[in-house]
Amino acid sequence: MTSLDITRNGPLTLHLWQRPTSGARDSAAKSSVTVILAGGARQLEGGPTHDFQLHMADIQGPATVQWDVAGTEVSLAYVYDRETVVDDGITVLFTTARNAFSADRFLCHLKPPFGWMNDPNGMSMQGDRLHLFYQSYPHAQRWNAMHWGHAATDNLIDWVHYPIFLNPDSDLLADRRRVGGIFSGSAVPMSDGSLRVFYTDRDDDRLPCWEWQKTAVSRDWITAEQAVTIIEDRPPEPNIARDNRDAYVFKGADNKWKLLLGGAQEDCGVVFLYESDAPDAASNWRYVGIFHRERVGGGLPLECPALVPLTGAGEGLHLLIFGIIGVRNKEILRPHLSYGVVGRLEGDRLVDTRRFELDFGTDAYAFQAIEHSDGPIAIAWAANWFDVIKGHDFPSAMTFPRRAFFDGERLLTPPDAAVDELHDGILAEGSLTSSMTLDLQEGLADLILDGIDGAPFDIAFVHPDCTLRLSYDGREMELHFQMANQPSPRYLRQTGRINDLRILVDRGLIEVYADGGAHCCTKRFDSAVPVGAISIAFERGSHGTFRAYKLRPARNFIHYDENTVTRGR
Incomplete structure (x- = not known):
């Protein structure tokens, strides 16, 4: 019997991921965890599943958590106090050798408290605090079904880690043959103080479109309400590839919500544009057209688009950021490149553009950028898919936050x-x-x-x-x-x-x-x-x-x- 003693006092929320052990994982297998409290015990029961499933419980600490490893496998457990989590973050109770915190590397950078990390998502400001979500697989330092991790900072350097924000559908996690999860997206602070997130929901078995766009709202910026689908179909353009993802939302000059999606069409990588006049941005999304094209060949999609207005010498111009998955520089074979395109926003297009490669070391991919008090700010995943090897652990981190300036000739992205x-x-x-x-x-x-x-x-x-x-x-x-x-x-x-x-x-x-x-x-x-x-x-x-x-x-x-x-x- 494995036993965890929760020593914190007071009301706490427990998040614990469990599944039947591999030897007992069949169509009828179940998992069970016992939470022992001062007033008695309660069971967290789980059904058959291939991947770990989240179980939650509001408890009064101190408490003890127990399970029998012969029938139940636990990957991760943490607790937090709903009243103080914004400042104190989570307290990790349990990890395994597969998903443990990488304490001995990336000491100065944002890194995950457990498991895998890739693209930054949902960068947003809550007063002077910057929230950053990111692609996460909490149960190993390897890519798998995507979740959204969450951290926040008051000084852009030191971070507080919050509960996992978005989890994949339980049906997808239960079936070992299905691949996907909560892919990349963005977040917009709303006028009522809530945060609305937008993301791509991926299920490789879903036909005809394996990538849908969804939105969810968070009243407390810590927990998300039930998501709703806002775009199910591919853009109505000829010869569109299957990849249409990484929703980036902002308010346009016409006071309508705008949504950018990365994708591909024939020999071009493209950015698609949608818009909505719904006040809460939760409905009425309609397709507008192709916002930007990149001739990359091979039907390679653009990923992780972001659009921000420039300031200073770049006043009146916008910066479009995207990555190109799979592309290589033909002369020197650098893979998976990131670009910034500076231009003038004219209606629903970016015109008079100039393109800049953002990082020639290539280990700054999937930039996310937003407006900030001192001009645009951006963060990227400090890694490259070129180095990811299936079946091998891959600890990683985010880059330092970078500013973005245009001096009339050059795009400058120095560290903040x-x-x-x-x-x-x-x-x-x-x-x-x-x-x-x-x-x-x-x-x-x-x-x-x-x-x-x-x-x-x-x-x-x-x-x-x-x-x-x-x-x-x-x-x-x-x-x-x-x-x-x-x-x-x-x-x-x-x-x-x-x-x-x-x-x-x-x-x-x-x-x-x-x-x-x-x-x-x-x-x-x-x-x-x-x-x-x-x-x-x-x-x-x-x-x-x-x-x-x-x-x-x-x-x-x-x-x-x-x-x-x-x-x-």
Whole structure:
């Protein structure tokens, strides 16, 4: 018998995922968990199912949770107080070796409290607090039936983790042959204080359309009410592919709600546009037309579209962001690329456009962007599908929040100034010389080089598990990366003369920003071992300066009852 002691007092909500053990999982198999309270016991009974199903109970702590592993398998359990969850988050009671928190990597970035993470979803502001949802599979560090995880931050750096926000239909989870779940989407704060989310519901067995668009409302921004379907059919265009997903909703200049969907048509990736005049955006959606086309060949779809107005020098322009799943740069084989298109919004089209690749390291995919007090802000998944191997664990994180500016010629996406809150003292500073080495105490650093003035350089990151080096010859910048002798694409960007460089180093991840974010490069490396040192060499003298900061870990507020988690494994 496995037993978890819940030591917290007071009224709590318990979320627990269970299923029959694999040996007993047949058409009649059931699972059972007992919650022992001061006033008696209650049973959480589950029927036959392939994947774990959520069971909820409002309890009065302290309490004990028990189950017999001969017939019941539990993957995850946590509790929270409805009155304090906004500030305190969840307390994790139980995980397994398959979905346990990755404590030893991505120390400065947002990462999941358990299981798998990919695309950011539903970025939205509640006062000064930013909420971010994300694609989640809570039961393993591998992609599977998609849920929506949820976290929030008051400073864009330190995060509080909330309950799983959206769960797939139980029928889909019960059948091992069905694939899908709650795919990507967006969120809009409503005038009554609620949050309305929009997402793609995917079921690979559903015909003729495997992707429907749905919406749900949350009154407290923590729990979602029953979702309703708003779009069942594919866009009424010829030669449309099956992929029509990742609903992004915003209010248009005509005061109508607009919805963007990524998809494909013949040899083009496309963004479709819908609109609704319903005040609550929960109905009356009609198709408008194709908002944007990208000639990518092969019927590859655009994914995760987002549209935000630019400010400053870009006033009057909009930025359209999307990813192209499956596409490769033909010369250097970089896969799954992300782009930003700057243009003028004219009616239902973006015109006079200019296209920019957002990250030549490619490990910044599926950007989500919204308007913010200081201009657009965006976050991406700090990984790439190229590196995901079926049957292998794949811990990952989100990038640092990035700003978006257009200076009339270039799209700049530097890290938000909030990253400076991670500074924990100066590691070293001085003038740039022909060569220098910086020892990193914990493998965490923010290295800033100014006044490079086009001088060629070579920067090597000392690491036992991979080759990681950044070179610049005065015209091109290249990240040289190889992991365990595996073949790797070339991560190359034509930059011209650069003057400044910023490199943020975390365990398992680096982010590079050159010329104020005009050239960005993010690279995840599959290791929890920290970078030991950074070696910098300039081909010729430079009159520039450098400063390297130590970084503190981000505060991912995940409360663990260590006794219960340890006993549960």
